[in-house]
Amino acid sequence: xxxxxxxxxxxxxxxxxxxxxxxxxxxxxxxxxxxxxxxxxxxxxxxxxxxxxxxxxxxxxxxxxxxxxxxxxxxxxxxxxxxxxxxxxxxxxxxxxxxxxxxxxxxxxxxxxxxxxxxxxxxxxxxxxxxxxxxxxxxxxxxxxxxxxxxxxxxxxxxxxxxxxxxxxxxxxxxxxxxxxxxxxxxxxxxxxxxxxxxxxxxxxxxxxxxxxxxxxxxxxxxxxxxxxxxxxxxxxxxxxxxxxxxxxxxxx
Amino acid sequence: xxxxxxxxxxxxxxxxxxxxxxxxxxxxxxxxxxxxxxxxxxxxxxxxxxxxxxxxxxxxxxxxxxxxxxxxxxxxxxxxxxxxxxxxxxxxxxxxxxxxxxxxxxxxxxxxxxxxxxxxxxxxxxxxxxxxxxxxxxxxxxxxxxxxxxxxxxxxxxxxxxxxxxxxxxxxxxxxxxxxxxxxxxxxxxxxxxxxxxxxxxxxxxxxxxxxxxxxxxxxxxxxxxxxxxxxxxxxxxxxxxxxxxxxxxxxxxxxxxxxxxxxxxxx
Numbered sequence: 001x002x003x004x005x006x007x008x009x010x011x012x013x014x015x016x017x018x019x020x021x022x023x024x025x026x027x028x029x030x031x032x033x034x035x036x037x038x039x040x041x042x043x044x045x046x047x048x049x050x051x052x053x054x055x056x057x058x059x060x061x062x063x064x065x066x067x068x069x070x071x072x073x074x075x076x077x078x079x080x081x082x083x084x085x086x087x088x089x090x091x092x093x094x095x096x097x098x099x100x101x102x103x104x105x106x107x108x109x110x111x112x113x114x115x116x117x118x119x120x121x122x123x124x125x126x127x128x129x130x131x132x133x134x135x136x137x138x139x140x141x142x143x144x145x146x147x148x149x150x151x152x153x154x155x156x157x158x159x160x161x162x163x164x165x166x167x168x169x170x171x172x173x174x175x176x177x178x179x180x181x182x183x184x185x186x187x188x189x190x191x192x193x194x195x196x197x198x199x200x201x202x203x204x205x206x207x208x209x210x211x212x213x214x215x216x217x218x219x220x221x222x223x224x225x226x227x228x229x230x231x232x233x234x235x236x237x238x239x240x241x242x243x244x245x246x247x248x249x250x251x252x253x
Numbered sequence: 254x255x256x257x258x259x260x261x262x263x264x265x266x267x268x269x270x271x272x273x274x275x276x277x278x279x280x281x282x283x284x285x286x287x288x289x290x291x292x293x294x295x296x297x298x299x300x301x302x303x304x305x306x307x308x309x310x311x312x313x314x315x316x317x318x319x320x321x322x323x324x325x326x327x328x329x330x331x332x333x334x335x336x337x338x339x340x341x342x343x344x345x346x347x348x349x350x351x352x353x354x355x356x357x358x359x360x361x362x363x364x365x366x367x368x369x370x371x372x373x374x375x376x377x378x379x380x381x382x383x384x385x386x387x388x389x390x391x392x393x394x395x396x397x398x399x400x401x402x403x404x405x406x407x408x409x410x411x412x413x414x415x416x417x418x419x420x421x422x423x424x425x426x427x428x429x430x431x432x433x434x435x436x437x438x439x440x441x442x443x444x445x446x447x448x449x450x451x452x453x454x455x456x457x458x459x460x461x462x463x464x465x466x467x468x469x470x471x472x473x474x475x476x477x478x479x480x481x482x483x484x485x486x487x488x489x490x491x492x493x494x495x496x497x498x499x500x501x502x503x504x505x506x507x508x509x510x511x512x513x514x515x516x517x518x519x520x521x
Binding site for chain 1: 255256259263329330331332333334335336337338339340341342343344511512
């Protein structure tokens with residue numbers, strides 16, 4: 001269970017995350033455009049950046065957490081402990097209980113065979129696949145996945161999707177691609193804009209809603225972007241969320 | 254834990270380390286043995302001191318280069334540490350001891366190579382046998398050097414990560430820069446009692462003493478009057494004090510480590 005209460009993250013005095021309160025006890029999607037604070041929020045939960053407020057993972061404050069192996073993430077920073085893919089697998093099997101054999105099988109399924117490759121030499125898509133596979137192959141209870149489909153081709157995306165559904169009981173999956181969100185219709189989703197989090201709302205409902213400018217009293221959700229309010233409303237005429245494809249397009253509406 | 258073995262394996266197989274800490278120092282030693290040695294008076298004591306000082310210089314240069322690679326490695330790894338200390342079995346103490354253990358393996362391997370190198374090159378050049386006289390002291394020096402440089406590298410890596418990512422390359426080069434500054438200061442300046450204060454001179458002078466089999470002078474530049482011999486006990490004690498100081502600071506920095514993202518810093 002992840003509990004965030006009034007969480008703020010500052011970079012040099014600028015608030016990247018502004019007073020976020022969330023309660024996560026299943027797998028949820030965090031959707032937001034580029035630069036909205038999705039990765040920063042995951043970094044805070046992953047203990048990588050300092051935060052104000054409270055973030056509790058299974059009841060323990062993250063800043064004082066020690067040795068809790070049931071949470072895994074694919075955030076790139078976490079993988080700099082080893083130089084080659086083989087090094088990372090070896091170290092993670094030692095300190096995170098990674099199932100090395102399963103990880104190698106999964107890597108082969110997505111075409112990554114040479115474990116002597118340096119982690120930084122992987123393409124963006126391969127890197128996302130490698131990190132996501134390592135995170136999932138530790139069989140975590142909680143997963144924090146940041147853009148697991150980034151630059152991954154269609155066939156491999158299907159595999160990753162099935163693994164994300166299979167591994168981890170709860171956690172946060174971050175993406176800015178709404179097309180992929182449609183594969184998680186039954187999950188709750190949160191939206192993040194300019195460091196503020198809105199939700200939860202079912203992914204299916206969100207995608208079938210239309211986006212209108214202004215505050216609609218029947219809205220599933222009202223968000224604020226660049227000082228303007230937008231409502232996500234069901235059963236009305238307008239631009240459907242599912243057709244927007246990426247949330248960055250909200251800025252041009 | 255596989256981590257110390259990983260550190261040792263990565264350090265020993267790093268091409269930059271092999272070049273700077275082994276090949277480059279070997280080339281310098283060749284010059285010392287076959288070119289610069291022509292000016293050494295044919296007096297056994299002078300030759301022994303000359304060879305021993307080359308051993309000390311080789312050790313400090315080799316370690317300075319090698320542990321620059323370690324500082325780079327630690328600086329690269331620090332990004333993952335705040336997460337792993339919370340969400341894995343790895344603790345700051347285990348990480349530090351892993352780095353120390355891997356580094357001690359490296360310092361012993363490099364030190365042993367330098368022993369053979371200096372023995373082989375200088376014995377061949379002077380046509381006489383120069384064997385290290387105090388091997389236990391030599392290996393104690395290798396061991397303490399490994400511990401000092403590893404904790405110092407962690408200190409530098411954590412410091413650059415915490416305060417200035419932009420200067421991280423400079424921070425990681427500090428062992429190399431200091432090794433050359435202090436290595437040559439001992440040879441070309443009269444450091445006197447300063448050899449007891451700075452840890453790099455401690456390493457260098459202890460290495461010289463171990464090869465010489467007696468107290469090394471506190472400076473080589475002044476021959477007359479002869480400089481007093483440096484106390485091995487004081488040098489060892491000073492090095493241990495430095496190790497304790499740097500270890501404590503590194504442990505504190507590691508426990509308070511957080512990512513200081515360069516990218517976001519530029520964005521805002």
